[in-house]
Amino acid sequence: MAGARRHTLRDIAAALNLSVNTVSRALSGKDGIGEKTRARVRAEAERVGYVPNSVARSLVLGSAMTFGLVITNPSNPFYAQLISSIELRARTHGYSLLLMVTDESEENETRAVESLLRSSVGGSIVVPVQASADPWRRLSTVGVPTVLLNRDLPDLGYRFVGTDNELGGYRATEHAISRGARSIVVLEEDLPITTIADRIAGFRRAMAEAGLSVPRGSIMRVPTRRHEQAALPWQPQQAYQVARRMLRRARLPDAVVVGNDYFALGLYRALEVRGLKVPDDMMVIGYGDHPYSAFLSPPLTTVRLPAEEVGNIAVDLLLEEIAGGRSARPLKQLIAPTLVERESTDRTTSGRTSSAAKNDSGMTSR
Incomplete structure (x- = not known):
């Protein structure tokens, strides 16, 4: 026919x-x-x-041995690790990567789609801006297999893999509660994306299960620098300013859960300026387990993200899509993060140098 x-x-x-x-x-x-x-x-x-001629020709001949990888912010350590793991996994299967950055911009996202169509990619792995699903619907229209990464667009029905950020926010909050915190503040970036909303939902779930209230002001937003230039890393200075406002309150929280470890840097400095100590006066829990987190004073309890596992699964899912097959894998996959416990929440070791501070290999995780 x-x-x-x-x-x-x-x-x-x-x-x-x-x-x-x-x-x-x-x-x-x-x-x-x-x-x-x-x-x-x-x-x-x-x-x-x-379908542009070059795309149609590559799809017919099976010669498009390139993946498109579209992310929002390469300075984010999580995405830096993802890029590395995706590139290595793709290379083992004979594919190269075409990397594009959207800077959280709808306009840049549309341009990225145009570039993917012109470049004859065999498939794409995408962290969407989440403003609209329309740009990525075009790839489906012309038959370019696509896997969504870390942020979903449910209306498209694409395969998706990402970190379970709701569980990450829950575990961070639950840990603070288990260490005696009854009032907890969250410092989160002021950006309307599901990863942030999910972490806050996890915070609220943990508080509700413990029978603790979440009064107004418990969730504080750090003005995002991404509205200016998303390629820049998070700025501790912005978290520092927000933390200073929080520290003017008559009653300080027992613990603060931050949306990324960069914000912990700003919070640490604000506490130091006020003459307050971590964790004696306030416990701090980070998110991301960035390379410097174990070397802060005190070392930072934080949530470690499964970047390598997420990247490997994304490539495997895309290869299955390209082959036209379906595996037993679910359409949507969320990979659990890990809580890494260090001294910023351990009041039993505060005021003295512990073995964990000397050798981070002694840290525990769950």
């Missing part, structure tokens, strides 16, 4: 009463095309399922 005729640029041009050159420039993202015209062309291309 013959396959359906593949639509061409000429078909789109005829349907919109435009020149083939205009349609080509609109789809390739070149200058000189108005936004309304560009939107009309893209909408028609999506409607008819237009």
